[in-house]
Amino acid sequence: METVTTKQEVRNRVKEWRKQGLSIGLVPTMGFLHEGHESLIRRSAAENDRTVVSIFVNPMQFGKNEDLETYPRDFQRDKKSCEQAGADLIFHPSPEEMYPPRFYSYVDMDTITEGLCGSGRPGHFRGVCTVVSKLFHIAAPDRAYFGQKDAQQLAVIKKMVRDLDFDLEVVGCPTVREADGLAKSSRNTYLSEEERKASVILHKALARAETLLHQGEKDPETIKNEMMRMIRSEPLAQIDYIELVDGENLQPAAVLEKPALIAAAVKLGKTRLIDNYMWE
Amino acid sequence: METVTTKQEVRNRVKEWRKQGLSIGLVPTMGFLHEGHESLIRRSAAENDRTVVSIFVNPMQFGKNEDLETYPRDFQRDKKSCEQAGADLIFHPSPEEMYPPRFYSYVDMDTITEGLCGSGRPGHFRGVCTVVSKLFHIAAPDRAYFGQKDAQQLAVIKKMVRDLDFDLEVVGCPTVREADGLAKSSRNTYLSEEERKASVILHKALARAETLLHQGEKDPETIKNEMMRMIRSEPLAQIDYIELVDGENLQPAAVLEKPALIAAAVKLGKTRLIDNYMWE
Numbered sequence: 001m002e003t004v005t006t007k008q009e010v011r012n013r014v015k016e017w018r019k020q021g022l023s024i025g026l027v028p029t030m031g032f033l034h035e036g037h038e039s040l041i042r043r044s045a046a047e048n049d050r051t052v053v054s055i056f057v058n059p060m061q062f063g064k065n066e067d068l069e070t071y072p073r074d075f076q077r078d079k080k081s082c083e084q085a086g087a088d089l090i091f092h093p094s095p096e097e098m099y100p101p102r103f104y105s106y107v108d109m110d111t112i113t114e115g116l117c118g119s120g121r122p123g124h125f126r127g128v129c130t131v132v133s134k135l136f137h138i139a140a141p142d143r144a145y146f147g148q149k150d151a152q153q154l155a156v157i158k159k160m161v162r163d164l165d166f167d168l169e170v171v172g173c174p175t176v177r178e179a180d181g182l183a184k185s186s187r188n189t190y191l192s193e194e195e196r197k198a199s200v201i202l203h204k205a206l207a208r209a210e211t212l213l214h215q216g217e218k219d220p221e222t223i224k225n226e227m228m229r230m231i232r233s234e235p236l237a238q239i240d241y242i243e244l245v246d247g248e249n250l251q252p253a254a255v256l257e258k259p260a261l262i263a264a265a266v267k268l269g270k271t272r273l274i275d276n277y278m279w280e
Numbered sequence: 281m282e283t284v285t286t287k288q289e290v291r292n293r294v295k296e297w298r299k300q301g302l303s304i305g306l307v308p309t310m311g312f313l314h315e316g317h318e319s320l321i322r323r324s325a326a327e328n329d330r331t332v333v334s335i336f337v338n339p340m341q342f343g344k345n346e347d348l349e350t351y352p353r354d355f356q357r358d359k360k361s362c363e364q365a366g367a368d369l370i371f372h373p374s375p376e377e378m379y380p381p382r383f384y385s386y387v388d389m390d391t392i393t394e395g396l397c398g399s400g401r402p403g404h405f406r407g408v409c410t411v412v413s414k415l416f417h418i419a420a421p422d423r424a425y426f427g428q429k430d431a432q433q434l435a436v437i438k439k440m441v442r443d444l445d446f447d448l449e450v451v452g453c454p455t456v457r458e459a460d461g462l463a464k465s466s467r468n469t470y471l472s473e474e475e476r477k478a479s480v481i482l483h484k485a486l487a488r489a490e491t492l493l494h495q496g497e498k499d500p501e502t503i504k505n506e507m508m509r510m511i512r513s514e515p516l517a518q519i520d521y522i523e524l525v526d527g528e529n530l531q532p533a534a535v536l537e538k539p540a541l542i543a544a545a546v547k548l549g550k551t552r553l554i555d556n557y558m559w560e
Binding site: 007011100102103104105106107108109110111112113129130133134137138140159160162163164165166167248249 | 287291380382383384385386387388389390391392393409410413414417418420439440442443444445446447528529
């Protein structure tokens with residue numbers, strides 16, 4: 001496994017591989033890798049001849065008052081994770097390599113980006129779409145791997161690839177969880193011990209929603225109210241949003257039908273956690 | 281030469297060519313081809329093994345009160361032009377093929393798109409960047425050819441390719457002109473006989489600016505005033521804008537230095553014509 005820091009080096013490796021007729025998988029990450037990322041890398045390594053992992057904390061997807069500066073970083077540990085999970089190349093660029101002076105372009109989307117995380121994080125998905133477009137152009141993968149945990153991000157990337165005719169397949173992978181159900185996230189390290197215990201309420205509320213759905217409940221308000229009741233019973237948790245939307249375009253659903261997405265974000269102290277259940 | 285109407289057919293042809301190790305040039309057009317377009321196709325055919333010409337009047341780059349419905353079209357004549365100029369494949373899609381239902385994505389840019397044609401045509405360059413990104417993904421060219429006549433479009437596409445890391449070369453080609461100096465344009469067919477005669481003032485004013493520059497004049501205001509005086513002497517011509525900007529980022533220049541762009545748009549009756557001089 002090799003680590004490179006420039007776009008040109010990635011292009012060179014990818015072109016050598018292409019000449020040999022090898023297929024390429026890409027796993028875009030912001031580093032501080034956990035088992036969720038490792039499952040993406042393993043999946044890519046199983047489905048492609050070569051796997052590129054990008055590790056880049058993308059400034060463009062952070063808001064002014066968000067945690068860009070304090071976002072956790074540990075490149076040496078990430079390197080080991082990548083190696084063990086079967087990556088062939090790490091792309092670990094500087095912000096200057098990705099955003100040279102007089103950088104004016106962006107990729108963005110309306111409708112899908114407006115609800116859920118989009119409403120509280122203006123410009124977030126513009127940053128995601130722009131950096132992912134760049135990575136797609138640099139690594140030219142056959143397949144790109146994203147976690148279902150960021151359900152809106154996954155839907156946005158799928159839409160972007162379809163709308164803009166990127167010639168690649170977006171593969172969504174199941175959320176990896178802790179023993180008690182909490183979705184793995186780099187931001188979980190921010191939680192105090194009490195917050196960590198309280199955080200399980202997010203998964204519990206989604207599991208309850210899943211049960212209601214499977215029992216035939218089709219009214220989004222009924223499910224949302226039940227989830228709100230549960231999360232409010234946990235004093236450390238504060239609801240950011242609970243949304244029940246159609247699974248492709250993320251528009252509010254009057255009646256729940258497959259595919260439907262139930263997505264929620266809660267704050268525990270200063271830490272905002274997201275999770276979801278995709279009914280499909 | 282072959283004509284296809286679906287993205288998949290273009291991809292199939294391009295992949296066959298790639299397998300044979302052939303290089304590919306792309307000439308994106310809105311059709312109603314004139315000698316300007318033909319010069320782009322000839323240049324592409326000379327520099328690449330295969331040349332794809334797209335003919336698509338892109339709704340997304342027209343404003344609400346612009347000439348989308350009346351934009352001139354003549355596919356049979358265009359086909360002959362492409363064949364004679366050395367194209368191998370015409371991509372002639374429907375609007376539905378390019379913009380399927382629930383299309384939400386776009387590519388856009390700030391700064392460069394704000395002055396010149398951008399200020400009078402909000403959303404125009406978003407439409408251009410989006411459709412050109414799509415065409416780049418569909419045809420996967422080594423080189424793409426654009427006319428210098430649309431100087432702002434050329435600068436925008438160059439910036440987009442650099443910023444978003446498209447792996448291709450943008451080739452700008454010289455403006456082709458009528459005998460009296462009028463830049464060739466599909467919209468020239470809109471001009472009445474008198475307007476056609478009057479239209480030469482645009483080129484004359486730019487030629488005068490070029491002379492002043494070569495005589496050492498570095499003050500943008502002096503050159504602009506002289507151009508305004510000339511164009512105002514032609515009663516049928518109405519100035520839309522005259523701008524003297526730096527040639528890469530199209531920002532106003534206090535003192536003219538290479539590369540500098542002098543760009544102007546005038547209206548003759550209802551027809552808006554653009555032209556420019558790039559000092560480099």
